Amino acid sequence: MALGTGYSQQNCNLARALEVVGERWTMLVLRDCFYGVRRFSDLLAHLDISRAVLTDRLAALVEAGVLLRVAGRGHPEYELTEAGKALWPSIYALSQWGDQYVSPGSYPGRVFSHAECGTRLDRFGRCPGCNTIPGPEDLIVAPGPGEAVQPRSDAVAVALREPRRMLTPLRPRSDA
Amino acid sequence: MALGTGYSQQNCNLARALEVVGERWTMLVLRDCFYGVRRFSDLLAHLDISRAVLTDRLAALVEAGVLLRVAGRGHPEYELTEAGKALWPSIYALSQWGDQYVSPGSYPGRVFSHAECGTRLDRFGRCPGCNTIPGPEDLIVAPGPGEAVQPRSDAVAVALREPRRMLTPLRPRSDA
DNA sequence: TATTTTAGTCTGGTGACAAGACCGAGTTGC
């Protein structure tokens, strides 16, 4: 949060993590990156975020080494770095909690399963079949039983109506 | 985030979770609750948060069912509910990420181990000895090798200088 | 009972965010 003004006196790694990913919208931007979104306009359409704030968040994430801005001769794309991919357990844990405790009784909007064996993950992110915790690149995200009543029509929402392997780009590369 | 103004159009459990715990300071308040802090003044002294904001966060967490305000004839205390305790994996994942990627090369400020067997947890929160994921009530938090250069002197920081079982109250009950 | 601590509330100044206009570079249709 606004470098320097944050949780500075907190000698705590949680506080330091929140300096990077604790601001409004940041986690949702990253979640979309895991789903394969890489372009400014796709994030803008999928999240209802103001352009200025999205610009600011992307710049902060690049600065922090969580995203990489790839600008070679097309529209720029934002990719998760290793540090960014390592945030997956945090995002998964939070969304599982949202599933269970914020909208109790409702069904999950998306489910995650291990690509290699097709087994659905438990709430800790474990694959019960393999007894491992697969990384995000080994997961399939699919619509769950509790889908949106009023579905969105942006490109990201449309792509997520069928199962997708995570981290695969939403659009074909603009170079090539 | 300010009920109604939040991530309303996002049909997503992550967004709903962030409505509850995504605001500034909220995660740090909850972390302290896991460490056994239950009183307004202790939170105020340990986090450098303004009184008004702390009041607001506590009220929001009580409203959301994450904390319970226990007010019987002494100073009020705030306890984690079941929903609150279920946030532990999220908090642990974020602080592990902070350890590894925000301050690389430095050592963790705190380490967590399984009370039953004494084994230190891995970065996914698993006990390598038991091959389980212990809940917060079964964990010991202890100072790690990377302690603060300039230690704080508030009651919470002092109590955390030696190993403690999580969720045990920092102070004796004021009733009794 | 007098004093101190605790758990708040209230106020004023500052910074973050939302909504939307604007603009130059990149891409597409012809």
Place this chain on the structure above:
DNA sequence: GCAACTCGGTCTTGTCACCAGACTAAAATA
């Protein structure tokens, strides 16, 4: 190659959240 359009931003204005610190009533302590 040129016009039209899309994309990735920047800028402006109003509103809202946050911080610092003064203030207060109830609870604990001497």
